[in-house]
Amino acid sequence: MSWAEWFAGQRAAREAAGLQRVLRPRAAGDEAIDLANNDYLGLSGHPDVRRAAGEAALVWGAGAGASRLVTGTTTLHAELERELAGFTGRAAALVFSTGYHANLSVVTALADRDTVIVSDAHVHASLIDAARLSRAVIRVVPHNDVTAVRDALAAAGGRRALVLTESIFSVLGDAAPLAELAETCAAHAALLVVDEAHGLGVAGDGGRGLLHGLGLHDHPHVVMTATLSKSLGAMGGAVLGSAALIDHLVNRARPFIFDTGLAPAPAAGALAALRVLRGQPGLPSRIHERGAALADRLGVPRSAGAVLSVPMPSPRIALAAQARALAAGVRVGCFRPPSVPDGVSRLRITTHAGLDEMSWERAVGIVAAVAAEHRQLV
Structure with a gap:
């Protein structure tokens, strides 16, 4: 088997399992509300x-x-x-x-x-x-x-x-x-x-x-x-x-x-x-306040940190939910094997202290609606 054949076979197997990953360049000034990144306190843009x-x-x-x-x-x-x-x-x-x-x-x-x-x-x-x-x-x-x-x-x-x-x-x-x-x-x-x-x-x-x-x-x-x-x-x-x-x-x-x-x-x-x-020692408390409220709304365990995981029925449904959220203006992450230790695909949502209240509430509403819709799919 040639290397080209091996690469093609590996990609085909990933695609069949819904595990193919691609790079999606983000433009400067992208207006989507970003709940996928790890800039929890919003200090990157301070x-x-x-x-x-x-x-x-x-x-x-x-x-x-x-x-x-x-x-x-x-x-x-x-x-x-x-x-x-x-x-x-x-x-x-x-x-x-x-x-x-x-x-x-x-x-x-x-x-x-x-x-x-x-x-x-x-x-x-x-x-x-x-x-x-x-x-x-x-x-x-x-x-x-x-x-x-x-x-x-x-x-x-x-x-x-x-x-x-x-x-x-x-x-x-x-x-x-x-x-x-x-x-x-x-x-x-x-x-x-x-x-x-x-x-x-x-x-x-x-x-x-x-x-x-x-x-x-x-x-x-x-x-x-x-x-x-x-x-x-x-x-x-x-x-x-x-x-x-x-x-x-x-x-x-x-x-x-x-x-x-x-x-x-x-x-x-x-x-x-x-x-x-x-x-500003009070900044972290905003993460926990927002995270607790969002976890309760999504019906998932509260996080000790800034990351919430919402289980999805399959890798493909997790990707579909991620795409739906982005189309509505909110970027969320997506955990799929082998990135998850228990093999369960999830939406990955990071709580951000740096977002203004209006943006945060809009993002929460979109994420809650998308999660509810896609968690019911099989």
Whole structure:
């Protein structure tokens, strides 16, 4: 079979299952109300954030120019790391070009063939890929099952161990039992790696994250990762923890060592967004108020974060509902296998604090009508 035949067969199989994906370029000034993006607080378009990003590009240029261990580390990176660590209550931080790279780095730099990784069944693809690349022994445990984690650590035979979870999960929007997991990890001398991608800017006091909200921000057995591309409206990622951890990552994390540093514009934008959030600590509460009301109207569980998932009968119906909402002026996301851990296709709706009340109410009405119509289809 030729490669052309193989590609054609793969596409045909995806199309038959309703799983073919295509890129749909979005024009600047698109008037659709966007409930698909992850800019939960609306800070990407905040005047201070735009100004900071633009000025950084003019001063520093379009790119960082090199790996951060060469000349790619600027004073912007150092300032962002210092303020991120201070805001979340961690000792130190290290910024990466993406959140994906942050997760790849922390896991692959800490784990090897002599390590056991205990991974929640619902963690993000970046953590799954990181675990596989680490060559560690991997134990996937049922979602949010602390007993299963405890049993897996007890069976590790004294080997170094990492437990992987998210603070708030990106599909179901539920929170991990972080206090119990941290206690379990401490009892077995393991490290708990918590991805706060959907927690930073949303959970905890003033958006400092769920770890901070639970008093786990300085726990010696907890490592935090985060993205700068969601609540902070820019791009990039970060690992936050002890100074010793950050030193180890600088020296051993391949995605950090061999990647060009985060560009100046998003670094400055994320820093400006962090300062806006720090000055407006009530912003996250608007997400939860709106999210709770929308969840009740849609008849789905309330989210611990900003993402709501509405189950659909099939991938094709989920796509049809997404298209219908867009035709009515609202952009929503669509979860389909393999992006969903339980195989159930869903509409993905993100709650936004930055929308004005009129736009929000209009979007809610459209989403509720579309969801009700398509959930009845078989």
